[in-house]
Amino acid sequence: MNFEQIYRPNPNFPNRYISPEKLFSYLQANFSDYIQEIGKSYLNKPIYKVTVGTGNINVLAWSQMHGNESNATHAMLDLLLTLDDAPGLKEELFSKITLDFIFMLNPDGSERWTRLNAADIDLNRDFHNESSKEIKFLKNAATSKKYDYALNLHEQRTIFTTDGFHPATLSFLAPSENVERTITENRKKCMAVITNVYRHLKGMIPNQIGRYSDEFYPTSTGDNFIKAGMPTILFEGGHFIDDYSRKGTRKYYTIALYYALKSISELNSKTEGWEEYLEIPENRETHYDIIYRNVKLNTEHECILDVAVQYREIIEDGKDEISFIPFVMEVGGVKQRKGWLEIDCTGKKFVSASKYPKLDAEVNFTIED
Helix, strand or coil, X not given: CCHHHHCCCCCCCCCCCCXXXXXXXXXXXXXXXXXXXXXXXXXXXXXXEEEECCCCEEEEEECCCCCCCCHHHHHHHHHXXXXXXXXXXXXXXXXXXXXXXXXXXXXXXXXXXXXXXCCCCCHHHCCCCCCCHHHHHHHHHHCCCCCCEEEEEEECCCCEECCCCCECCEEEECCCCCCCCCCCHXXXXXXXXXXXXXXXXXXXCCCCEEECCCCCCCCCHHHHHHHCCCCEEEEEECXXXXXXXXXXHHHHHHHHHHHHHHHHHHHCCCCCCXXXXXXXXXXXXXXXXXXXXXXXXXXXXXXXXEEEEEEEEECCCCCCCCEEEEEEEEEECCCCCEEEEEEECCCCEEEECCCCCCCCCECCEEEEC
């Protein structure tokens, strides 16, 4: 059965922003027999682990290590709901694996829609320092039993493509264990799973699946987990054309999560087909959200240039969805980059209180005919 055909988004969470309190209430109401509080955040919010399955293959996964990356939380919620509609697939999967899923590892950052936690610490760079409470809970969970695989679930910015044209809607990585990027047996285990996911999804979203850089990061979670012997697969959800709410990304993230778990259940630490992983195109940093081309500034001398703009995402008080605020990122001859939206300003008027667009400042100009 094609999982795409039965996919169903969880209607309780229609927005990209997920309120921690709403998530907690939902988990308590629907998974009370399966949840365990593994700790409390810097601001004393609970961090929950949901355990599903009875299989012998143990998988650990976690979402929203970075608070402004909600797609993996959505994917798990959608996966569980979709499998409720397909009891045969559910039984087949969870009779082989036991999945421990940590929802919203960083609930404080999730509430504020920030990458960092409430103490302004990047959990994904805190593996050795353990300056945050949250990373300690993750590491404790990782050593609580012998895990055969781990899934490190993240999102990436809209700047990435697979080929300079198509967005990297999903990217994967079998992280390196050392600076030499040696292809070890544990990396091969990860590569084999990613290869299977790629085979299933490349027809659904052709040219939109990439391979993340395998540069070794000595302080990051995935690199250190795999270095310690636990095969760890990185997921990165990215841009989907004309879809900043990432509903399309959410759908294919869920499908990828299902096929990753299914592949884990079938491969059971075997590495067949790992070589195909190397055929997945590497991410390329090629795009801005908007590029205004051929902007003629209001200067005494003729000055025509490009203005590149990137959205910043914020959650405003009283709102239940994020807002996108455009910021100026580059001014000049922006020829090496493309824009998901390109606006030709030839013959149009640059209207602004200042003569020049200010870098790293919110867009304060308009383009008029």
